[in-house]
Each structure stands twice: as C-alpha cells, then as structure tokens.
Amino acid sequence: MIKAIATFLDDKKIEYSRDYALKSASSFRIGGSCAIAVFPRSENELVGALEALDGAGVRTEIIGRGSNILFGDGSLDMAMVFTGKMNSFEIDGRSVRADCGVSLAALSHTCAEKGLSGLEFACGIPGSIGGAVYMNAGAYGGCVSDVLVSSRAYDRKTGKTLDLTEHRFDYRHSVYMEKADLVCISASLVLKEGDAEDIKAKNSELLEERRKKQPLNYPSAGSYFKRPEGYFAAKLIDDLGLKGTRVGDAAVSEKHAGFVVNLGNASFDDVMRLEELVKGAVLKEFGVELCREVRVIK
C-alpha cells in the first residue's frame, strides 16, 4: 500500500520520506518511526496527498511542528503529513492570512515589527498556526480565538474544502478537535494597530517570563496537563512534592511542575508511567482528575 502511495507522490512530485524517524520531529524528542512522512508545500499538494492516503485507507495524522505531541516508540504503521513546508503568509493592513505550517512565534514577531498587536501572547509558543488553531493555543491571557476570524479547512470525509467562521473555541478546544476529518489549511486573523516598540517590549517581557519559569533547556511538549477547572495542575503537582519525580528518563520538571521533561533518552512508556503516577497522586490527595493536554500518537 505504502509503495503505491510512494509512486503516486513521485508522480505528483510531492516530497516524502519512507521509514521516517519521529524523534527529531517532536519537541519531546521521543518516538520511533512512521511508514511514510509527507511534506506538502501547497494546498494542492496537501489535499492531493490526503486524498491518496485516505483513498488507500492508510491511517494518517497531520503534524504541525510537533510541539504538543508524544509519539509512540517502535515503527508506527501509518503516515504523517507534516505541514511545515506550507509556510507563506500575507499581511494586508490589520489582516493576516497564514498557511497552516507558518510558525506562530515567527508570525508574532513579524506582526510586532509591523506594529500589529494581538499576537504578543504567542511570541514564545513553539508551534504552527494550524496546530495553534487546532489546540486554541494560548498564554498570558491571550489565545488564538481572540484573533482568528476564519480558517480554510479540508474535510477528509467529503473531500471538500470550506471556509470556517464558527470554530467552537473553548479552553484548548476547537472544532478541529471535535471533527477529526477536518484539516486546517490556512488561518485568517485580524489584529489591532499598535506601537511597534511597545509590542516588541511586551514580547521581550513575555519571553523573559518563560525563560525564568519554564524548563526550556530540556525537550518537552510544554504543559503536560490541561488546567483543571478551579485549579492549576502545576500547583497541585508541586504541592505534593512531585517536582523531580522520575520514571526512566522522563521527569516532572524541577523548574515547573506542569512540564514533563525528557532528561535524555525517555521512552513513550516512561512518560506514560510518569503520567499515571502523577494523575494517581493528584486524584488521591485532592480528588482532582488531571487530563493530558499533549496529544498522543502511537
């Protein structure tokens, strides 16, 4: 099956790689390999590749910059479609249109340079705009839903593209999460006019805040757990004295209890066992059920 897909991709001149190692494709630096990784450069290539993969019944996941994903170890008999090469954007006045693979942080910095305010919250979030729309990524009081006006989507079930204005956004939630068949092709944002120097100063302040509080020197996928209603996951974990708790090379960060970090050679199972340990302790002590924010693909 994968051979037939490879022939199709060769014909269409769409980039791909067989038996692709996933470790370096995830900010966690964990994972085995997938049967085929596809790197579309345009909407046409993305849709074409997905049509072929779905038509052949190949299990396929969309990957932005892999900054919120924990991949399984071993060889995953599936395809990953990486959007990182779909990376152009246009800015027209206060309107921004970005392909799904555009780096959110880079876009935030460009907008700051142009005196456009609204993406300051995103200056340190290491993902793509497509992944950020999917996750309704946010920080420091801002999130994607504050600035997104519409997105262009491909529906893998119907084979049609559509323009979405209703995204059913909530805390780390969007319509893309509800409907696994939808793929975000591009996003349109509207920002506010502001003073470039003020916006850049705000970005620097937020980046400094991250450097002070987050374990950026270790591979991770950011906050491992969602914020439970009425609590902060990191505080609950910290209050139990679990900072530094380790299973194999996976550890609760000493610097920020909400982060699980890879100390070097952590496996998928190390992270899963650490997750169970932390969840169990928090449930027992506080009666609070922690839910994983990080997406697992295994």
Ligand SMILES: Cc1cc2nc3c(=O)[nH]c(=O)nc-3n(C[C@H](O)[C@H](O)[C@H](O)COP(=O)(O)OP(=O)(O)OC[C@H]3O[C@@H](n4cnc5c(N)ncnc54)[C@H](O)[C@@H]3O)c2cc1C
């Ligand atoms: C150090 C660090 C700090 C972080 N800080 C924050 C933070 O402050 N706030 C925050 O919200 N997150 C944070 N994160 C998590 C992560 O950066 C965000 O969730 C980000 O939006 C994920 O984008 P991505 O492109 O890497 O998505 P990926 O990790 O590649 O994918 C995440 C999910 O989105 C889906 N997806 C990706 N692209 C598309 C698409 N085009 N169409 C449909 N589905 C798609 C994937 O299938 C997957 O289910 C942090 C991560 C790290 C490592």
